[in-house]
């Protein structure tokens with residue numbers, strides 16, 4: 001049976017009770033070509049739309065610890081789905097959090113999402129933006145928003161992840177960090193590569209779907225040891241990118 005993994009130096013907040021429709025599914029519910037089926041960590045999703053997966057606990061622990069490095073500072077999330085990753089970002093203590101998610105334009109979706117934000121303790125700090133990126137990011141940036149931390153898990157297709165990264169770039173603080181989920185997808189990896197080309201340091205975390213991190217300034221990415229019980233591989237499109245906790249990778 002699949003078991004959750006969280007590295008010894010990391011932890012996840014207790015947030016499951018905020019997601020009564022979260023359940024474990026077999027990965028066969030989705031045919032997304034970039035979903036790794038050989039990593040034996042639980043795949044969780046909302047019962048109402050099981051084909052859209054939540055970040056797993058390993059990934060959530062990395063996200064939470066990374067955002068915590070910027071406690072009190074401004075954060076941005078692109079692609080929030082039902083608020084699972086959002087709740088983790090709130091728990092990390094960011095000073096403010098813009099959540100760019102077009103589904104929030106639906107009143108029922110938004111009402112449920114707002115309840116999650118409230119229960120996670122983020123009512124005063126979370127700003128819901130019911131618009132698509134990258135246009136919303138540019139609009140916010142042009143209105144004066146600046147971010148120290150960004151989590152990109154929105155449109156995964158084609159040029160979209162690179163466009164999201166490039167949209168964030170002009171509005172990121174001198175010390176900042178950007179995390180990408182689903183680096184197993186070559187399209188998402190283009191987002192990380194765009195940051196690398198812009199002079200940022202980059203690294204990958206070996207998790208079920210892989211997490212990318214780009215950072216600059218006076219900060220270092222959180223340490224992570226990949227689950228020693230899994231057999232890991234590195235997709236060709238990540239060649240040359242260091243893997244956290246893996247010597248010489």
Ligand SMILES: C[S@@+](CC[C@H](N)C(=O)[O-])C[C@H]1O[C@@H](n2cnc3c(N)ncnc32)[C@H](O)[C@@H]1O
Pocket residue numbers: 052053054055078079080081082083084085086100101102103131132133134153154155156
């Ligand atoms: C995989 S889900 C995010 C899952 C979420 N991070 C979690 O783990 O709980 C991807 C989300 O990106 C959103 N999305 C798609 N296109 C987008 C865009 N252009 N701008 C912002 N979000 C977008 C989708 O509506 C969906 O909610």
